[in-house]
Amino acid sequence: MIFERLSAGGCQSYLVGCPESCVAVLIDPEITLIDRYTAVAAREGLRIQYLIDTHTHADHFSATQQLSRRLGVPVAMHRTSPAPFVDLRLDDGEMLLVGKHRLQVLHTPGHTGDSMCLRIEDRLFTGDTLLIGATGRTDLPSGDPDALYDSLVNHVLQLDSQITVHPAHEYKGRSHSTIGQELADNPRLQVRDRAAFAEMMRNLNLSMPSHVTEALRTNMSGGKTVAQMLAEAAAVVPFMSLAELKTRVEAAVTELVVLDVRERDAYEEGHISGAKLLPRGQLELRVNQDLPDPTRRIVVCCEFGRISTLATATLREMGFQRAVALDGGVKAWREAGFPLKTGREP
Numbered sequence: 001m002i003f004e005r006l007s008a009g010g011c012q013s014y015l016v017g018c019p020e021s022c023v024a025v026l027i028d029p030e031i032t033l034i035d036r037y038t039a040v041a042a043r044e045g046l047r048i049q050y051l052i053d054t055h056t057h058a059d060h061f062s063a064t065q066q067l068s069r070r071l072g073v074p075v076a077m078h079r080t081s082p083a084p085f086v087d088l089r090l091d092d093g094e095m096l097l098v099g100k101h102r103l104q105v106l107h108t109p110g111h112t113g114d115s116m117c118l119r120i121e122d123r124l125f126t127g128d129t130l131l132i133g134a135t136g137r138t139d140l141p142s143g144d145p146d147a148l149y150d151s152l153v154n155h156v157l158q159l160d161s162q163i164t165v166h167p168a169h170e171y172k173g174r175s176h177s178t179i180g181q182e183l184a185d186n187p188r189l190q191v192r193d194r195a196a197f198a199e200m201m202r203n204l205n206l207s208m209p210s211h212v213t214e215a216l217r218t219n220m221s222g223g224k225t226v227a228q229m230l231a232e233a234a235a236v237v238p239f240m241s242l243a244e245l246k247t248r249v250e251a252a253v254t255e256l257v258v259l260d261v262r263e264r265d266a267y268e269e270g271h272i273s274g275a276k277l278l279p280r281g282q283l284e285l286r287v288n289q290d291l292p293d294p295t296r297r298i299v300v301c302c303e304f305g306r307i308s309t310l311a312t313a314t315l316r317e318m319g320f321q322r323a324v325a326l327d328g329g330v331k332a333w334r335e336a337g338f339p340l341k342t343g344r345e346p
């Protein structure tokens with residue numbers, strides 16, 4: 001069996017492959033590692049056959065949908081997953097064939113209603129149901145401490161004590177554990193009484209994970225993250241550096257239109273000399289009137305260099321083939337000590 005653990009922060013994902021059949025399953029992929037997964041699979045001579053999320057993640061951005069589009073591979077999740085892009089809906093006691101290996105599904109609700117543990121031979125991929133020395137929290141949407149107790153005590157912990165545990169999160173750098181070790185050492189599993197366990201889980205008072213609303217929005221709907229929108233825009237527009245623009249502004253290169261897409265108050269507080277104001281919110285409405293020549297060379301700027309990237313992509317889509325984005329924003333321009341003008345342009 002080929003086994004690779006890939007980490008992004010505390011998020012763990014796993015590539016498990018069959019060397020004889022050259023196929024693999026990718027469990028809990030995270031969006032920043034997309035190129036890494038495909039590179040590792042290629043290096044190992046594996047074709048990814050299934051993309052699986054152990055549950056609806058609230059704390060990281062799942063890559064299953066994007067990888068599914070890129071690779072033409074089905075996304076598998078528990079049948080109760082709210083995500084509309086799931087191709088294979090799985091349930092307790094079912095299996096997927098990964099070459100010569102069998103991936104068994106255990107429905108283990110508790111952290112979320114759609115949580116699964118996945119067993120491949122002597123390895124158990126526990127998602128957020130069982131972590132090393134902890135369990136998943138039960139205070140996020142569809143979490144249920146009583147269900148987690150049942151899943152752990154009556155399902156997961158009944159498995160052979162030698163089975164290795166591979167969680168979706170690990171913040172202390174440990175690679176894995178075993179069912180036996182967790183039974184012996186995991187502090188939460190020492191609370192064997194159901195009511196006491198549920199009480200403990202209800203009183204953890206954990207802070208919300210960062211990006212929780214964006215993670216749930218995108219993981220549940222298949223919609224894009226803000227970072228994805230920006231990356232897609234950045235991939236289709238050229239950029240100009242702050243220093244390059246400064247040189248050209250100072251040389252008063254008349255062919256260049258500096259287009260400032262911030263709001264008027266920000267523009268009047270300080271803008272690049274000669275910049276034309278066209279707030280992003282009015283871009284499509286005013287573009288025909290304000291930029292009548294689609295062949296003009298345009299450098300788009302905003303405060304941080306992000307909205308300008310989106311605006312440049314929009315302009316290019318509208319036919320402004322010489323629109324480029326400033327690499328950085330007016331904030332970076334100001335911090336570089338480059339000159340700004342206040343008030344309106346004549």
Ligand SMILES: [Fe+2]
Pocket residue numbers: 055056057058059111128136
């Ligand atoms: Fe989770």
